[in-house]
Amino acid sequence: MSEMTYLRAISDGLRTEMRDDERVLLMGEDIGVYGGAFKVTDGFIEEFGADRVMDTPLAESGIVGTAVGAAVVGLRPVCEMQFADFVSCGFDQIINVAGKMLYRQGLPVNITVRLPSGGGFSGGPFHSQNPEAWFMHSPGLKVVAPSTAEDAKGLIIASIRDPNPVIYMEHKNLYRRVKGEVPEGSYETPFTARVAREGDDLVVITYGAMVHTALEATADLDGASIMVLDLRSLVPLDEEAILGAVHHCSKVVVVDEANYTCAAGAQVSALIAERGFEDLDGPVLRVASPDVPIPFSPPLEAAVLPSVERVREACRQLLEY
Amino acid sequence: MPQMGVSVAEGTLVEWRKQRGDWVEADETICEISTDKIDTEVPSPASGRLIEVLVQVGVTVDVGTTLARIATDARPGEPHRSENDPPAAPPVAALATPPAASADDGPPAPAAAPAARGSAARRYSPVVQRIADEHNVDLDEVEGTGRDGRVQKKDVLSHVQARGGGRAPAPAQATEPTMHIESPYRPGAGAPSSGPYVAPEGRPLSRMRQSIGEHMKRSQETAATCTTWIEVDVSRIEIARRQLGITALPLIARCTIGALVEHPLLNAWLEGETHTVHEQVNLGIAVALGEDGLIVPVVRGAQDLSPEGLSRRIRDLARRARARQLSPDDVRGATFTITNPGQFGSMMATPVISQPQVAILDVEAIIKRPVVVTDTFGEDAIAIRPMVILGLSWDHRALDGAQAARFLATLKKRVESYEA
Numbered sequence: 001m002s003e004m005t006y007l008r009a010i011s012d013g014l015r016t017e018m019r020d021d022e023r024v025l026l027m028g029e030d031i032g033v034y035g036g037a038f039k040v041t042d043g044f045i046e047e048f049g050a051d052r053v054m055d056t057p058l059a060e061s062g063i064v065g066t067a068v069g070a071a072v073v074g075l076r077p078v079c080e081m082q083f084a085d086f087v088s089c090g091f092d093q094i095i096n097v098a099g100k101m102l103y104r105q106g107l108p109v110n111i112t113v114r115l116p117s118g119g120g121f122s123g124g125p126f127h128s129q130n131p132e133a134w135f136m137h138s139p140g141l142k143v144v145a146p147s148t149a150e151d152a153k154g155l156i157i158a159s160i161r162d163p164n165p166v167i168y169m170e171h172k173n174l175y176r177r178v179k180g181e182v183p184e185g186s187y188e189t190p191f192t193a194r195v196a197r198e199g200d201d202l203v204v205i206t207y208g209a210m211v212h213t214a215l216e217a218t219a220d221l222d223g224a225s226i227m228v229l230d231l232r233s234l235v236p237l238d239e240e241a242i243l244g245a246v247h248h249c250s251k252v253v254v255v256d257e258a259n260y261t262c263a264a265g266a267q268v269s270a271l272i273a274e275r276g277f278e279d280l281d282g283p284v285l286r287v288a289s290p291d292v293p294i295p296f297s298p299p300l301e302a303a304v305l306p307s308v309e310r311v312r313e314a315c316r317q318l319l320e321y
Numbered sequence: 322m323p324q325m326g327v328s329v330a331e332g333t334l335v336e337w338r339k340q341r342g343d344w345v346e347a348d349e350t351i352c353e354i355s356t357d358k359i360d361t362e363v364p365s366p367a368s369g370r371l372i373e374v375l376v377q378v379g380v381t382v383d384v385g386t387t388l389a390r391i392a393t394d395a396r397p398g399e400p401h402r403s404e405n406d407p408p409a410a411p412p413v414a415a416l417a418t419p420p421a422a423s424a425d426d427g428p429p430a431p432a433a434a435p436a437a438r439g440s441a442a443r444r445y446s447p448v449v450q451r452i453a454d455e456h457n458v459d460l461d462e463v464e465g466t467g468r469d470g471r472v473q474k475k476d477v478l479s480h481v482q483a484r485g486g487g488r489a490p491a492p493a494q495a496t497e498p499t500m501h502i503e504s505p506y507r508p509g510a511g512a513p514s515s516g517p518y519v520a521p522e523g524r525p526l527s528r529m530r531q532s533i534g535e536h537m538k539r540s541q542e543t544a545a546t547c548t549t550w551i552e553v554d555v556s557r558i559e560i561a562r563r564q565l566g567i568t569a570l571p572l573i574a575r576c577t578i579g580a581l582v583e584h585p586l587l588n589a590w591l592e593g594e595t596h597t598v599h600e601q602v603n604l605g606i607a608v609a610l611g612e613d614g615l616i617v618p619v620v621r622g623a624q625d626l627s628p629e630g631l632s633r634r635i636r637d638l639a640r641r642a643r644a645r646q647l648s649p650d651d652v653r654g655a656t657f658t659i660t661n662p663g664q665f666g667s668m669m670a671t672p673v674i675s676q677p678q679v680a681i682l683d684v685e686a687i688i689k690r691p692v693v694v695t696d697t698f699g700e701d702a703i704a705i706r707p708m709v710i711l712g713l714s715w716d717h718r719a720l721d722g723a724q725a726a727r728f729l730a731t732l733k734k735r736v737e738s739y740e741a
Binding site: 321 | 471
């Protein structure tokens with residue numbers, strides 16, 4: 001065990017897996033000589049060489065497409081999108097090629113696509129998005145979103161080993177803000193939800209950076225006992241954990257940093273409406289970013305992203321219901 | 322204390338406009354409050370007598386706090402029963418809660434009492450109802466601590482605990498397979514009925530349908546009906562139609578009349594062995610009367626009318642036909658008939674001749690198609706043109722195919738070379 005940041009934990013996971021498995025290689029813009037825009041792969045090119053830490057052109061479609069080809073012949077590529085926002089340029093390769101290869105041709109596509117996502121640092125509309133729901137909607141892909149350093153390492157290793165294409169959402173605002181004890185060596189975090197805090201009166205269901213917002217918002221809320229469920233994996237969604245938490249608490253607040261409409265939390269709410277109805281003691285409340293681009297302006301961005309105060313207000317409203 | 326905006330949590334009572342014992346109408350101002358956002362008047366949620374003031378002027382209370390109670394079963398001008406009989410709790414509408422339906426609990430109407438206290442007046446969340454069912458709890462006995470006195474899960478649970486157990490809660494249901502692996506659809510619920518088909522009751526045919534049917538059947542039994550089609554480019558009609566601001570029908574009718582004048586054998590009657598060839602064209606135009614049927618009013622002396630004149634006459638006849646204002650003369654004496662059901666997009670038909678006429682022209686939908694056209698240098702090219710199929714049903718007793726075809730060729734030439 002050693003304490004490290006969320007960002008170092010991702011690096012540690014990548015390095016561990018690259019040392020253990022020579023089929024693993026990295027591809028991305030400026031990830032080699034420069035060490036990556038956020039320095040996740042700092043020092044990797046010296047250790048593993050330019051063949052396994054490939055600096056690519058500014059062409060996300062090419063990065064993912066090449067990775068799909070490499071995976072089909074047996075390698076395990078990990079692609080870095082410099083910002084999650086730019087993944088839209090690689091969309092066709094992910095959705096139509098990687099996601100459907102096994103279905104169409106019986107060939108597993110063992111790729112991992114890392115998406116540095118999320119806002120909270122005045123990155124503006126092109127550097128702050130949370131596009132996980134785009135991929136949740138498309139069959140054939142898995143989508144994970146760690147919130148802690150320990151899970152960041154365990155999930156990157158599990159993603160690399162999973163034979164499916166995995167979209168790995170890493171939240172930029174957690175990179176250096178979140179620290180935690182991380183086990184040494186190799187381990188996998190399962191694609192299931194984690195109870196971030198036990199509680200009885202209400203459950204906040206969320207993932208990624210919003211786990212920390214939810215924990216802060218509900219740490220001391222009029223003495224109420226509030227559970228926080230960290231989904232960790234969005235596809236597959238841990239339906240049993242969600243329904244179990246709903247059964248136990250009966251009041252649910254679902255929090256997304258992503259835009260409101262069709263967000264991951266919308267799927268969670270729909271699941272609860274369909275299969276948790278008889279456990280509900282109030283409406284399922286959602287807190288998310290409104291359906292607008294993320295503003296540059298710090299006060300505007302703070303107004304758009306779900307805040308501790310908004311989560312607290314929603315919980316209070318539901319507790320009183 | 323009403324909620325005055327999402328972020329407002331409390332309010333201060335500024336003034337009571339009504340005092341204890343006063344009669345108050347629904348929506349009449351009962352007091353004034355002040356919050357950190359606004360100062361406002363509070364309307365009464367119900368009509369009745371103010372029987373209890375719970376918050377005094379100057380006191381600040383949380384949103385949702387009951388400010389006063391109003392007896393809703395009081396009558397204006399009468400002392401309330403509760404004033405004589407203090408221990409009996411009167412039905413009350415609490416201010417700052419939605420007015421609840423309330424009935425008299427007194428002895429004269431014992432049957433009404435359970436209904437008033439029953440579930441109809443209160444609503445329960447799914448989990449509360451489930452727990453109540455599992456433990457045989459009468460929810461009316463449970464005191465609610467939620468908003469507006471709503472019974473929460475914890476209320477029913479503590480009620481069960483206080484009562485001492487009851488039936489043990491049912492074990493968690495077995496989870497169903499997840500949506501993205503298997504559809505939750507289960508066949509059987511909405512399966513089509515397998516019983517014998519029961520037809521609805523029949524009704525007699527309308528007078529108009531009987532008359533149309535009799536006429537059509539007689540025509541088919543009488544005439545030796547053949548149908549000939551020709552495809553026509555209506556580019557010029559379309560241009561003229563736009564210039565004149567009329568529909569294509571009067572323009573095609575105008576061309577048809579010209580062709581009839583050239584080929585009078587088609588502008589004729591055949592009655593038994595009597596063959597009458599007309600010089601004057603009395604043009605019948607089929608007009609649909611919605612679901613009821615159709616009628617064929619006649620434009621007399623149509624050969625003397627311009628397209629605009631034809632358009633006006635057709636419009637007038639159609640209007641009067643739909644208003645059921647045609648005189649018998651308006652529907653008699655047609656020498657040739659045009660029918661145009663093409664407005665619905667159909668392409669071809671075999672119309673039935675209206676006796677004793679010898680032919681009828683069917684105008685179908687104008688549809689843009691790729692066609693081969695020849696330019697002024699004799700070069701062929703494919704062009705997009707508005708095309709229509711004209712169908713002529715004719716009586717083989719009165720004429721032969723060649724005459725019908727010649728008539729259609731003349732009509733085609735007139736339509737395709739039309740000059741406004």
